[in-house]
Structure formats: C-alpha cells, structure tokens
Amino acid sequence: MPIQVNRGVVGKEYPPWPVTVERGRIKDFARALGDLNPFYLDDQVGAASEWGDVIAPPTFPVSFRDERADSAALLRDLGVDISRVLHGEQEFEIHRQLRPGETYLCRTKVLDIYEKAGKSGPMAFVVRETAITDKTGEVVATMRHVTVIRL
C-alpha cells in the first residue's frame, strides 16, 4: 500500500535563515570532497586572486541548513520518514562568489510535487528552490533540489 504525501506543501515558503560563510567550513567541505584546490584552501592564494580571498567549491551552498527549513522540516510537512528519501536532482546557479565572513540570507520554497512510476515502484518528486541573497538583496546563488520519496 503506497504512502501518501501531503501535497498541501506546494507553495510553502520556509522561514528565511542567515548564514555567515566561515573559511574553515569552506576548507572542511573541500577536504571532504578530496578537492585540494589552493583557491579553496590557501588563504594566501585566495588573497592574491581576483576575488581577494578564498572561494568555495560550487556545491558548497548545500551545507547551508537550518532546522526550520531543511529536509527534515520538509519531511515532517510531507508526513514522510527519512528512510524513504532519495536525492533525485540538484542544480546550482552561481552569480557571484560567496565571500568568507559575509552573511547571506537563504529562502527555501517548495515549487512542485509530482508523481511518477520509478524502477522500484511509485515515487513522488518534491522540487524545492533556495535563493541565497546578500545584504543588498541581490541573489548571489540559487539551489534547486529534487527530493524523491519512495511511496
């Protein structure tokens, strides 16, 4: 008997949350990937670069989380257990590099939920978008996540 997901979540906007980019977090993230690019890890290389500081790997914003707006919050709203969840798709649009020490505001909303037959049975696809804006309100990066629920 397939489970039901709460489709009322479509359109929901989660509370915005601030993230201050820490250079140590950038470096931990790059090392966890095994990406030892000196533009991520070496403060001197960063200082001499066109950005004037270290920059982050393209997928670093996925580490921006808040317990009121993260996947656990989504799953509570959907009424779904974490053991049923797979990551279907992910997209990043990067307009400007994140700067260590700067604070950004993240806003996540649920754009869509649709169902499809997967290889191992029916699945629901939940599409979320997180916009990351700087102090002036300019969007510096956007993430789009597609979460797959095995129904």
Added chain:
Amino acid sequence: MKYGRVYVEDVKVGGELPPLVKGPIQQIQLTRYAGASGDFNPIHQDDEFAKAAGMGGVFAHGMLSMGFVAQAVTDWAGPGTVRKLGVRFVGLVRLKDVVTCRGRVLARSSRDDAHLVDLEVWAENQRGEKVVAGKATVALPSRA
C-alpha cells in the same frame, strides 16, 4: 597541469575534459562529508539502517558525487568559473566504488563580456555505469 586555466579560444565543441578519478569510496569519507555538508541521513552511515530501508546497505551522498563532478569541471576550467551545474542522480555509489567524472563541450557562446561554455558532465562507476548525469555552464576568460 592539474589546475588549469582555459581560455575560451582554446575550447572546441565536442572536446572532452580530462577524466577525474575519485575513490575507492570509503565509509570515513561519507562520515566526513556528512560533517562538512550537514547531511547526517543515517542511510549513508549505518548499514543496518540502510538495509532496513530496503537499500541493500550504505551508499554515498549524491552530493558527494556531484562535488566530484564539480571538481572535474574546475580542475579543467579553473576555480570560480562555474555559473551553472545541474545533475540527476541516476545510480547509487557504494563503498569501494571508483567514480570517474567526465565531461564534453556542447556549445560555446559569447555575449557582452561573458564567454560561456556549455558542458555535458557525468560520472560513472568502475563498471562504466552512469551514476550522475547533467550539464554545466562555465564562464571563461578570453585571450582578446
């Protein structure tokens, strides 16, 4: 040369990126990635949990493989060049798997001061099965 700087004039449609080989995947890397990314889903850490969930055992975060693909792009194009990266996670990466990231140039375009190159990107395991498939756009400098 590992950390290249590619100029838009040097890019040919159909050209391939140097492959990036990552792994074999070890549990400690998944634990480290969980800490760095904040994704502590036990399905990537706890074999019993993953089996009970019907997944046959622990598998890697999709985002780890996507990070590998991003590295393949930036190792070639240079850091800070990625404007867009979008992927589908089409296969699970298991412990001990070796992940090879590849890419191919789809198109080149210039408008105003921006020189953009569209790439097809993917990652495959040691059996040649795709685990990640997607597209990327990088902004490259010009020699002009």
